[in-house]
Amino acid sequence: MGTTQEQFNVGGMSCSFCAESIEKAYRRTDGVADVDVSLAHEEVLVQYDADRISEVDVKDTLRDLGYTIRDPDKEKRYEEQQAELADGKRRLVLAGSASIVVAALMSWMIIVTGRFESESLAMDLVTLALALGTMFGPGRYIKEKAYQSLRRGILNQHVLLEAGAFAGLLGGFLGLFVFADFPTVHFFAVSVFITTYHILSEYTSLIVRTRASQAVQSLLDLRPDTARRVTSEARSASDRPSGESNGDQKGSSKRAGSDAACEQSDPRADETSVEEVPVNDLDVGDRVRVKPGESIPVDGEVVNGESTVDESVATGESIPEEKSPDDEVIGGSVNQTGTLLVEMTATGEDAFLNQVAHEIEEARAMKPGIIKLADRVLRYFVPAVLIIATLAFVFWLVAPLAWGADPNVRRGAFAALAVLVLGYPCALGMATPLALIRGGGKAANRGILMRSGDAFQVSPDIDHVVLDKTGTITVGAPAVSEAVALEGGTRGGIESEMLATAASAEAFSEHPLADAVLEYADERGIDYDDPEGFDSMTGRGVRATVDGDDVLVGKPEWLDGEGIDISGAADEVQRLQRRGLTVSGVTRDGDLVGLLGIGDGIKGDAAATVRRMTDAGITPVMITGDNQRTAAAVAEEVGIDRVMADVLPDEKREEIGRLQDGGHRVAMVGDGINDAPALTQADIGIAIGAGTDIAIESADIVLMGDRLGGVMDAHEIGTESYRKTRQNLAAAFAFNGIGVAAATTGLVHPVFAMIAMVLSVSAVLANSFAGQLLSGEGVNTGFSVENGDVGRRGGNGR
Structure with missing residues (x-):
């Protein structure tokens, strides 16, 4: 049968560790040639040898890891996502309720009795019941994932969480049955708290993903x-x-x-x-x-x-x-x-729409993987914590023998358990999202929606920005760029009278180019009347009777075929065409009285934005489905040297891929359905908010309104947020690292371990938002649109 490719929409992925675990599992599976995992879109693309492994075995690998394979039918898939969201909410309510009860019991014990150790067996047993109920009730699925990962030799966040949870459980049992003055309640509480924290983080991630891309379904709804x-x-x-x-x-x-x-x-x-x-x-x-x-x-x-x-x-x-x-x-x-x-x-x-939908799905699954900074830290941190916990226990068993004492089992157990508790990377897990929330709020104040972590993570490395032409660099609607009144015409070459003639002839036309002529005349206060007669010549122009005169407005080739002498205006026609404009001639009673050059106007900030890119060391590239002549004219006007014209949607994606294969980090800016596969393929996809829903749903960043300058604003915010992420990780790792080192002494009480976790999170919060609050920006995670309401280009282009 040879090599086969299967693509799955996967439920249950919550962080990049999940994607890494899936990749590792498949790469260790005999018969699998390659695998690509997209966390952002919860998709897995597997290439395998069908002679060595069956499709059922490929699917079972995902299911064994604790993930679900959603129905390929998009409506049923959405229903499954809603069911997953309901399950996640139920787990969070159960685990959160247990955490609240445990926190209340601990507070009462410390405040009322003034002791860290419980003297009430009833309180110990209640806390034990809550710990077991949380771990094996709403938290059971985490254990299943941890077991399947361990079975394959994969150390991930599920393994570390369960190590901490079971360490808390073991510590509590030691307090119940072995050591009289052991902090039983606090160790059981640790099992409840870290399980609840993990369920909360996964539920938050699930909300984001459930509300995210419905692009393919929206596309097919067209x-x-x-x-x-x-x-x-x-x-x-x-x-x-x-x-x-x-x-x-x-x-x-x-x-x-x-x-x-x-x-x-x-x-x-x-x-x-x-x-x-x-x-x-x-x-x-x-x-x-x-x-x-x-x-x-x-x-x-x-x-x-x-x-x-x-x-x-x-x-x-x-x-x-x-x-x-x-x-x-x-x-x-x-x-x-x-x-x-x-x-x-x-x-x-x-069919075309189905092909574009397939292009989007495949591009998502094949999108170049991005190794998050936090993952690079955690990749070594997880095994290090497990090893240190083991060594701490062994040390306090063996080291006392060196000075003639008995093995200190109690201190060794305390040390190992405290290491596992302090080793759970709460602050590390929050370091990246908090910095992104800060950056997202700052971006929202400038009318920019940052939809994914990639928008921040990759920004510093972007060296090429590929821009669509129509609706991105240009306004996205036809407009008269130049009106030329010709000497010798019936009306003597007066521009206002030529425009009045053209507008009267076009008054009944449904063509978008007619709209452009009428809007141009209205902007200049030109008065014109309805024609006495009107005939639309599809694909050529219009014929009308204006004030008793026969008026034609249309393509020069059609006018020539109608016996109009246009040779005297040939140079003007060619000049306008070199500018990439569509030329319409205006005749009255057989005389050519003027030319209208109609094109797509360039946005006011386009040239300035291109200059900002080049000043930042970024290479701008224009890519368009329009012809080479028009594309070159627009590129020259805004200062872009590299142009790709006559490019189809799948070819846009291929061009992005070629740049990536050449070692470049690429951002793509577009606004149309034809841009959606390329937006998905790019390292960062940036959609113009006045564009189509499909482009917006396929992008990592959305510019609310149609201001192109937001592209560089987003780049600068993303770069700053990435720098803030690095600072947060350094602070969080310092707390975890110091805490783990201190825990090896066997002298760190679980209460102080939890206090240390609170301090580490507080430090990350302060670094993320203090400067923003002092500057008066506020902490905004919503949207504040500077450039008007979000619009949509749609309908028939009118």
Whole structure:
């Protein structure tokens, strides 16, 4: 059978130690060739030799470790996540209640009796019951994970936690049955507290993951649930090109005729059999009718009809594509001006949206692993604590013999147990998230949402930023960049009159380029009237009657075919095209009176942001599905030297991967569905908040609003937060290290051990937030958007 690849969505992962444990288990499994684990998206990609190991054995490895494999159906998977969340909440309530009771008993004992050791057997037994109930009730799953890890020789956080919990249990039993003055209650309390802390940390992680990415489901929701399947039809008005009629429309406003204009292609005129069916019931070869304003339900080929189609779902480009018979269309794109009859050419996994969904899932699983700083510390800390605890016990058994005393079993047990208790890395575990919370609050005050630890951890190492063009560097909507009035025209080349002519002709048009012309005229206070007659020539332009004159606005090639002499403006046309603009000519009674250069305007802070990148030693790269000419013009204007144009969604991801293979750390900035696989593949994905939900859900950082400068703000905050993380880890490790060393003496009481843990956490808290509070920033973990509400580009691009 050869090498096979399986991808699983895994439940139960809570930290990077979980990912490392899964990787180690698979790498020690005979027949497994490679494994990639994505903690952020709880996904595991396993490559294995099917002749040596079965799929069942591959799955059992995950289950044996204590993790669950979620249903591949995305709706059922979401239900399973909700069930896991409910289980986590139930465990936390049980363990938290036990901790509150134990804390109350300890406080009463110390305050009322003034002693650290209990003199009440009843209190000892109650605390023992709570310890056993917590460890083997809500904490049982931790023991199962620890056992399976130990069985495979893997030392992880579950093993260390259980070592501490059982040490507390053992210490309590020693107090009950061996040493009369042993702190029984406190040792039992340790078992309760550290088990509860672990359940709390996992529940918090589960909340974050459950609320996180629904990107793939949202992506597939773009496709309509049903479609109009045409099984037989007669020649009808809907089979005519969409612009053959309606030459006498009138209206009282610039949009008055838009509804009438759409009626020119009635899809039901003479159809003999049209049925609405679920999209999933369609097969290759079926034909579907798509009306203006509707999403195209399938990948297919136009059989008849002409229209403009917003394909930003695939290309990210704001200017729609003209479609006519034999042209391909993409499921999920939006039909705009005419009615199309589309023959289905792809289904299932071959369909575009399903391919993008697969690209996102695979990119998540294959995303380069990031070794967290805390993990590098804990990788050595865990075995070191276990070894030191063992050596401490042995030392107090053997060392007294050197000075002629008896082995000190009591002191050795106290030392070993205290080492395990103090060795549980509470502050170490909090060091990273507290620094990230601080950085997240600071970012939120600047309108930036930091969604993952990678956004902080990798920021200092980023050396390339790949930027999408449309909606990222540019505004993301067509606009008139330049209007050229030509001498010799009927109106004498006056720009305002040329614009009035063009706006009147476009007043009834549904095309986004017409919107751009009208908005340009409105911004300049140009007065224009509705046309007496109007005809939309799909894919070419418009023909209208304005003040009794015949007016054409459209492509130079179409105007030339209509007998208009455009040779005198050839140089101007080429100049505008070199700037990457779409050129429309304006004629009146056969004379070319002007040219309109329409493009996607560049954001005001784009050039400044690019300069900030280069000043920081970061190489900016522009990547786009647009043509090379337009891309080069935009890149030159903002100061980007490296440009990749005509790039498809899967190719964007491949380009990111090539940069990573070359040893670079890459951030990707985008806003469209076509950017989602690349955003997921990049070391840090940055989405423009005014973009699509799919891009936002695939990213590690979201810039609220559309300000591009937030990219470098996020980089600076991430770098600072990583530095703060290192400081926190140093402080936490110092407390744990000193505490473990002191515990080896056998003189550290469990109460003082817990006090030391409180102090270590307090030190980490102070380092994380003191400076922020003193500076008056406050501790904000919510969102404060400076640049307006979060928007979404959607619909048909209008």
